[in-house]
Amino acid sequence: MRTIAEINDKIHRGQVVAWTVEELKAQVADIGITQAFKTVDVICTGTFEPMESSGAIINLGHTDPPIKIRQCWFDGVPAYAGFGAVDIYLGATAIAESHDSNDLRDQLRINSQRGGGHVIEDLIAGKAVSFKALGQATDCYPRASFENTITKDSINQFYLFNPRNLYQNFIVGVNGSDRQLSTYLGTLQPELGNAVYSNPGAISPLLNDPELKIVGIGTKIWLGGGVGYIAWEGTQHFPLQKRLPNRTPIGPAATVALIGDAKGMSAQWVRGCYFRNYGSSLMLGVGVPIPVLEESVIRDCAVRDGDIVAPVIDFSIPRRVRPTFGLVSYAQLKSGRLVIDGKKVRVAPLASIAFSRQIAEELKQEITTGKFTLTEPVAMLSRDRSFIPQDPRGSSVSLED
Incomplete structure (x- = not known):
């Protein structure tokens, strides 16, 4: 031993x-x-x-005046901003949006070759990435929008957090x-x-x-x-x-x-x-x-x-x-x-x-x-976790399934 x-x-x-x-x-x-x-x-x-099933947590740091981000895009790729004011999660499979069409299917077809994984790679490589955000104006976060160019050195935390x-x-x-x-x-x-x-x-x-x-x-x-x-x-x-x-x-x-x-x-x-x-x-x-x-x-x-x-x-x-x-x-x-x-x-x-x-x-x-x-x-790690599919019957998968 x-x-x-x-x-x-x-x-x-x-x-x-x-x-x-x-x-x-x-x-x-x-x-x-x-x-x-x-x-x-x-x-x-x-x-x-x-x-x-990978992605990056990014903290931009506060703007002046501050902004409470509710929607944001890195080089046109949408990221999730549903928690802290300037905390963002960029998923690897998020895909660039096109604002030339109101039909989401057209947007996916037009720009699906570039996604969150490419943005994460560029940031790790030290490249500059455009950033655009829309905010929810409040008394403590009065700013309604923000645009900038960022690198990994101009942001606070930038770490991978991969669910699977x-x-x-x-x-x-x-x-x-x-x-x-x-x-x-x-x-x-x-x-x-x-x-x-x-x-x-x-x-x-x-x-x-x-x-x-x-x-x-x-x-x-x-x-x-x-x-x-x-x-x-x-x-x-x-x-x-x-x-x-x-x-x-x-x-x-x-x-x-x-x-x-x-x-x-x-x-x-x-x-x-x-x-x-x-x-x-x-x-x-x-x-x-x-x-x-x-x-x-x-x-x-x-x-x-x-x-x-x-x-x-x-x-x-x-x-x-x-x-x-x-x-x-x-x-x-x-x-x-x-x-x-x-x-x-x-x-x-x-x-x-x-x-x-x-x-x-x-x-x-x-x-x-x-x-x-x-x-x-x-x-x-758990050695007895079953797998639960999203079926109407709501049962878990057995070893025989």
Whole structure:
């Protein structure tokens, strides 16, 4: 048994041994689980993938005279101003509005290629962004409107607060219809013309802690090139998902909410993106250190792509519960080809495997050079949360659904 305090002491003394999760898997194949446990202190995981349930809290600072903001736009992208007078939440998927049309559908069509994720990226990169606000005039906040150009250095707080990141597993999308579909997984070609998956598989952070024994609320992480923390369980957190004997889930399961100072991040790792005819999103890099506190941590992290599966879902059926073509392993997905109903289907990831590896390596370097230490969770993530759909019957999803 080890403690995080002991590992941090080794980090401070320059004696810590950190491996990327791929190095760990290779070492286990070579020297076994027990010897690997005796050798390594921290395992570094990483991912770089779309995380659309993300956004930024921004505090502008008060104007003179003061304004109580009720509507506002960053480069034409609307943000939420329904709390403090100059506190704003800019969502990654908010899309630029066009005021040339009163029809919201026209506005979405005209400017949907630029969204909140792009504005967040620009601010992190140090670029200037236009800002416009309308206020509710009161005795203490008499100003009715305000326009300015801002940068990350001209505002107070600017931090990411992401309600749902790091799906422990996800789905594979295909299209069995005769027309092209535009989805959050990108373009799905008709008649099983392609398949798309978004989770990087065995190098993904939460798949290496399948029972959520190590990662918890307060865990310090590498977020967007800076420092972040796990703030809470994520929305749609569903740890009761069916699991294989190795305890990895067979579909979407646990999630986490993340927080971190965007002023210390890099636009290399926080990028606005656009899915054609679907909308804007955010590509985000996250690295999670897994302290090797006991031998079972090595066993969990030794899982390989061939040992993890995801469901192949047909997006052509417009329902919450869609038909599936069964389960496939991440080894099959990463081969670039699947066979579905006797047809060879080409496969592509939304996650960047290369960037995910680079993030794990950067986290490893920060730990071994003493720049990054670990934290104890203040509470563990729920392991018994059910998933409640918005159906008239109001019941939760069981393990059999």
